[in-house]
Amino acid sequence: MVFSIKEWDAQCQALTTARTALLIRKGGIMETHGGFEVEHRQFLLYPTFLHQNPAELRPEFISMLRDDPQPGQIVLTALAEVVAVHKVETLEQALALEPYQALTAGAIERRFHYRNRPWVHALLLRVRPVAQPLVLEETPEMLGCVSWVPLPEIRIEAQESVLREEALTQLQEEVGGILRPQA
Template sequence: MTYSALKEWDTQSRLLTAGSLSLLVRKGGIMETHEGFEVEHRSFLLYPTFLHQNPAELQPQYQSLLRDDPQPGVIGFPALAEVVAVHRVESLDRALRLEPLQALTGAAIGRRFHYRNRPWVHALLLRVRPLVEPLVLPESAGMLGCVSWVPLGDVTVRAGDPVVPEDVLEARRLELEQLLA
């Protein structure tokens, strides 16, 4: 099957794969189109990246999870993610309300919100299913750069059960919607 992967900080990818969190706040990389990040895929592999991880932008309880790349030049895709809900948040106040549901600090959310003078972010609630066997690929030239989406082509993956039970994920979805109301 043909898959794409979403580049996300290694720390956040591990938190999602462990089920500690289910929400990402995204804006896009410097090489994105002029419109910025869009939710191009509803199902994708998590691509843990070490590029631009910034301890100052992670909430203190997650900073100890920062690590150096254990295998430079090789990408281990740990999980399949499915978009349960996506919200384009165009109010800074509402965006900042998301801080308790994800790993970034309020200041980092604010910086992403205002990035490129385009005031908005996307909030993605994800159902994450760890791969039964992690997909490991050499990092190719096509994977490099500050982009969000990386086409992987035809790869074989087998995902296990979701790390967050459906009732808990539904509670997280309702909390997200209440915070954005």
């Protein structure tokens, strides 16, 4: 089975254009009591338009906000592979990740404290465009505030990563340095 992860369209655009490679996740309101977990190491990016908030995007990403170009359909343009995942349990470390992704410090802090569970996940992703965008009808099973959406069996042909391996390795080292436990 193929899975997708719901993420704001603006963030999907930032990932697919190599402007970021890091996502900070907490989970949707319909997640299990434990919250978001990295259940899959490879998934399609499922752009969502619901709840996108310009006040929670850093200024350089606001121009990526747009209305849904194809309501009722999902346009899947990229495959993401998890390079590294970190459970970030201090607000100071979570806020230090702000320059590496699209959310504002305020949005990171709000997600960090969401449901009075102080943590977020930081996912470093290798993003590869699919050769041909996949357009699917959005079904009732795909709706709701959940992170993971199973998709019908589809064939995915992914291209080269949008970010060179050297840049991804450097980013992994920088993020790892921020998140390494302090002695």
